[in-house]
Amino acid sequence: MQNMIKVGMADLKVVKEPDALTTLGLGSCVGIAIYDNLKKIAGLAHIMLPDSTLIKNNANKAKFADTAIEIMIDEMIKQGASMSRMTAKITGGSQMFSFGNGSSDLMKIGYRNTVATKEILGKLNIPILAEDTGGNHGRTIEFYSVNGDLQVKTIGHGIKII
Amino acid sequence: MGFTLEDMNNMYIDVLKEIGNIGSGNAASALAKMIQKRIDMDVPNVRLLSFDDVSGVLGGEEMVVAGIYFQVEGDIDGNIMFLLDISSSKILTSMLMGRSEHTGELDEMDRSALQEIGNILSGSYICSLSALTGLNIKLSVPSLCIDMAGAILSVPAIQFSQTFDKVLLIETVLTEGDTLVKGNFFLMPDTDSFEKLLSSLGVYR
Numbered sequence: 001m002q003n004m005i006k007v008g009m010a011d012l013k014v015v016k017e018p019d020a021l022t023t024l025g026l027g028s029c030v031g032i033a034i035y036d037n038l039k040k041i042a043g044l045a046h047i048m049l050p051d052s053t054l055i056k057n058n059a060n061k062a063k064f065a066d067t068a069i070e071i072m073i074d075e076m077i078k079q080g081a082s083m084s085r086m087t088a089k090i091t092g093g094s095q096m097f098s099f100g101n102g103s104s105d106l107m108k109i110g111y112r113n114t115v116a117t118k119e120i121l122g123k124l125n126i127p128i129l130a131e132d133t134g135g136n137h138g139r140t141i142e143f144y145s146v147n148g149d150l151q152v153k154t155i156g157h158g159i160k161i162i
Numbered sequence: 163m164g165f166t167l168e169d170m171n172n173m174y175i176d177v178l179k180e181i182g183n184i185g186s187g188n189a190a191s192a193l194a195k196m197i198q199k200r201i202d203m204d205v206p207n208v209r210l211l212s213f214d215d216v217s218g219v220l221g222g223e224e225m226v227v228a229g230i231y232f233q234v235e236g237d238i239d240g241n242i243m244f245l246l247d248i249s250s251s252k253i254l255t256s257m258l259m260g261r262s263e264h265t266g267e268l269d270e271m272d273r274s275a276l277q278e279i280g281n282i283l284s285g286s287y288i289c290s291l292s293a294l295t296g297l298n299i300k301l302s303v304p305s306l307c308i309d310m311a312g313a314i315l316s317v318p319a320i321q322f323s324q325t326f327d328k329v330l331l332i333e334t335v336l337t338e339g340d341t342l343v344k345g346n347f348f349l350m351p352d353t354d355s356f357e358k359l360l361s362s363l364g365v366y367r
Binding site: 009055098109137 | 231
């Protein structure tokens with residue numbers, strides 16, 4: 001029996017084969033999917049902000065790209081994954097709204113989340129195998145521990161597997 | 163000393179609800195003038211929601227909704243979002259354009275009508291807020307997005323999450339004859355502005 005486990009906003013989960021992870025309606029947030037292909041261990045984080053050190057209200061570690069990746073990797077290792085085998089796929093980081101007068105920092109948060117995520121994964125030497133980021137639309141994703149596939153569903157922009 | 167969630171007690175909620183009521187009165191008369199029909203507007207509920215509960219209000223993260231977003235500037239900074247489900251959006255645009263019924267997709271005219279409705283409602287809310295506080299508050303032009311509720315709500319959730327773990331929701335109900343339309347306002351002043359706002363209203367030192 002394959003369970004589909006939901007990851008909420010500012011949340012992260014780790015599962016083993018055959019379970020799958022999903023997060024619904026990603027907008028400016030970024031979905032970070034990390035996978036150990038040998039042990040079939042999958043982790044998915046739904047982060048809202050790039051950097052925990054810039055925000056006072058930072059108790060929820062799953063909210064930030066830096067701390068979420070860190071604790072998700074720890075959890076995956078605890079369950080038997082090896083960091084050297086980890087690969088990543090990232091989605092989200094849309095700009096849902098725009099204002100004509102050059103976008104404010106808040107409007108660019110999706111882009112900043114994406115950039116921060118890539119930087120952190122780069123520093124940890126976790127290769128990014130695929131990404132579907134940016135644009136101005138929402139995404140619902142499903143991440144399968146069986147094969148590491150990440151399905152991306154949208155409204156009006158089709159459905160694909162990366 | 164910063165403003166924290168613990169400070170967000172019932173008194174503040176009552177004040178914000180009252181502002182909502184006054185603002186909705188203005189909004190209803192502005193809309194009524196436009197479509198030349200009597201419209202009633204009510205604020206049945208003001209509440210603080212956590213992220214996870216927010217999209218449930220609109221029928222789940224994947225429910226397609228219309229969000230109209232404004233930047234607030236002047237003495238306070240922040241954002242306002244007005245959210246409607248698709249059937250309510252169709253009812254409202256039909257009201258505005260004098261059509262009996264809306265079938266099919268929302269087109270460019272509908273999108274522009276929705277932005278205008280958002281403008282009137284948010285403008286009225288901001289006007290009453292400005293009048294009550296004596297603060298100079300301005301609204302930007304509207305930006306409209308029709309997509310998954312979760313994706314749209316991620317924008318105010320992210321902004322709010324920098325200070326609180328909750329979002330302030332002001333529910334509004336518009337009635338015209340037998341037709342009832344439910345909308346949701348999200349009010350998101352930044353932290354300093356929240357203090358300024360509440361102290362202007364005499365509820366925060």
